[in-house]
Amino acid sequence: MQPAVKRIIFYVLLFSIWQGAVYVFDVSPSLLPAPTDVFASLYEGFSNLTLVYDLAASFRRLFIGLAIALVLGLLLGVLLAKSKTADETLGSLILALQSVPSIVWLPLAIMWFGLNEMAVIFIVVLGATIVMTINVRTGIMNVPPLFIKAAKTMNYKGFRLFSKVTIPASIPYAVTGMRLAWAFAWRALMAGELLSTGPGLGYSLRFASDFGDMSRVIAIMLLIMLIGIIVDLLFFQRIEKKVLRKWGLATS
Template identity: 40%
Template sequence: MEREPAKPGTPATNVLERQIAGLDALEMANRSRPGLLRRTWASTWPVLAAVAIAIGAWELVVLSGWKPTYVLPGPAQVFPQLGRDLSESSFWAGLGLTMRRAIIGFALAIIAGVLLGAVVSRVRFLRVAFGSLITGLQTMPSIAWFPLAILLFQLSESAILFVIVLGAAPSIANGLIAGVDYTPPILLRAGKILGLRGLALYRHLILPASLPAFVTGLKQGWAFAWRSLMAGELLVIIGHHTSLGVRLEYARENIDAPDMIAVMIVILFIGIVIDRLFSAADRALRRSRGLDPS
């Protein structure tokens, strides 16, 4: 005989309701998030600790006498120079030029990488023909492109942007391709049943499903773009355009080690800030999909 379900108001039903209520309360407790100040501090203090350790190690190396201070100055020499640089309008103009190049080059790389990744990921013949080539381009050092870029575009902005795009676009394309590869086939079948075809299929199904891997590709692409830009500004010096790379090269030529390291700190700081922005976007994406309860 089949067992009849417990009726409302019976002891068994009351026990079951209390258990469900307890599970709901536990789930809500796990979903509760700490305050903004606590979350900010939790994500900031490890960075501050790492910076303090790095500065301490730097000072110890300087105190060891491994290199003379005019070659390897300590924090006491570099940070005042950094303050002087930040007080100069020419420094901010150079920083603005560098960031403008970075944004334009990265935007062009996103366009090229998305188009390339979207086509290659869905056409089997192109995947076989160009899949390994894209990975090969990704592993190629950006510095190797500059002789060709200078030959094609001379010492110009186009030469720098050319190398930025070639350095970043393959990573972005590979990120999109990886995201498409991990799109569950059942979603593709459901989309086709709903009548999604062509661009509509990409816009409403494939791109949202591949977004986590695509964000990772964007983050890696930015790293390649930033490295390519710094190499370009060291090699392609355009008259009357004093960018961060140009200041770095001038400091090296003038054997001004404090200024050189100060500019390097600024370049490092910008890289860290952009990385934190990408990490925040990744956490927000995972949280929106229920993958990050913190």
């Protein structure tokens, strides 16, 4: 059987069991609404455009935050790879910060930037920059020494050597870094919105929760999941595959 067919059967079963259980045990909609209610809420949210506005607001922050994070991560990664002193000092701090979920910075961020978008973007930047930095650093440090030697015999040195050999040789790592940065940014954004202010998907989720509208809560959860999967599959995994194939690193 094809994996796609297996998957369809699995999800149909999952939703049927959910629907059946809610019907049979007569579960209150404020505890667990039936899938049909969730889909109805999703449909309603899209037809009256509230979810569309939320999506647009969330994506706006995401793109700003992610763009800043990618540029910052690239610069920091290059710095750590090129300067031993920076790697031993700043590098240790960045590794330490990696173990802290970026959302814990929110109270501070609200004090610094106010209860507004800036605070949320700050959380997104923080979450995505660190993983991008680490990947860029690893990529540059893993450039085969033979590439550098070969380029030197062809009279490449200094910045030209860096831009024509070191940078392209580390692109596979940078692409993986981008993909992870997106995943971190998306999670950080949802957490940030949930705990601060709207508009946005995370904020609407909390708003619905305050009014006990669990159908809407689950509808937004589904939306967050779907966007996460779709962007990763359709965009980042595709780029990553293409780059790995071009660089001769793909296994198949």
